[in-house]
Amino acid sequence: MSVEVLVQLLDPDLPPPAYSHPGDAGADLVTAEDVTLAPGQRALVATGVAIALPEGYAGFVHPRSGLAARFGVSIVNAPGTVDAGYRGEIKVNLINLDPTETVTLARGDRIAQLVVQRVERAAFRVASALPESVRGTGGHGSTGGHRDLVPAGEE
Ligand SMILES: O=c1ccn([C@H]2C[C@H](O)[C@@H](COP(=O)(O)OP(=O)(O)OP(=O)(O)O)O2)c(=O)[nH]1
Numbered sequence: 053m054s055v056e057v058l059v060q061l062l063d064p065d066l067p068p069p070a071y072s073h074p075g076d077a078g079a080d081l082v083t084a085e086d087v088t089l090a091p092g093q094r095a096l097v098a099t100g101v102a103i104a105l106p107e108g109y110a111g112f113v114h115p116r117s118g119l120a121a122r123f124g125v126s127i128v129n130a131p132g133t134v135d136a137g138y139r140g141e142i143k144v145n146l147i148n149l150d151p152t153e154t155v156t157l158a159r160g161d162r163i164a165q166l167v168v169q170r171v172e173r174a175a176f177r178v179a180s181a182l183p184e185s186v187r188g189t190g191g192h193g194s195t196g197g198h199r200d201l202v203p204a205g206e207e
């Protein structure tokens with residue numbers, strides 16, 4: 053089962069988003085430019101593609117775990133959200149989280165992966181009270197499991 057997504061190649065020498073294996077959730081996106089990221093540096097990187105997602109779908113721009121594990125490269129706003137109505141170039145806000153090593157990426161390198169998913173559109177209705185639930189208002193660690201973790205400075 054697949055959903056058809058129209059792709060505009062803004063840079064004809066670069067590939068469209070592509071799945072590397074059957075069953076992959078993410079289609080790889082490449083960088084259209086050579087990029088050098090010093091430790092802590094980020095850059096909004098062009099991918100050379102624009103897409104038209106059908107209504108009821110969105111694209112989510114996820115980091116690649118290999119780049120993260122080997123170089124500490126992630127995405128500032130992970131996962132980035134590509135709206136169905138967006139027709140501009142998909143861009144990736146890369147960041148080098150490695151504390152000491154500069155990272156260089158060459159035009160054409162795979163830098164992120166696009167996950168296309170169905171999304172519901174909510175009808176937000178303001179109410180004076182919400183239905184009860186088992187969790188209630190407990191959040192932000194209310195279920196415990198980290199009592200040994202003490203924030204630095206509070207030892
Ligand atoms: O990683 C990303 C995230 C977003 N976009 C594009 C597609 C998306 O439809 C548009 C807007 O993204 P978002 O809604 O996350 O950003 P915003 O800061 O709310 O901008 P806007 O006011 O344009 O909605 O930017 C990308 O190309 N890459």
Ligand SMILES: [Mg+2]
Nearest residue numbers: 133134135138
């Ligand atoms: Mg927005």
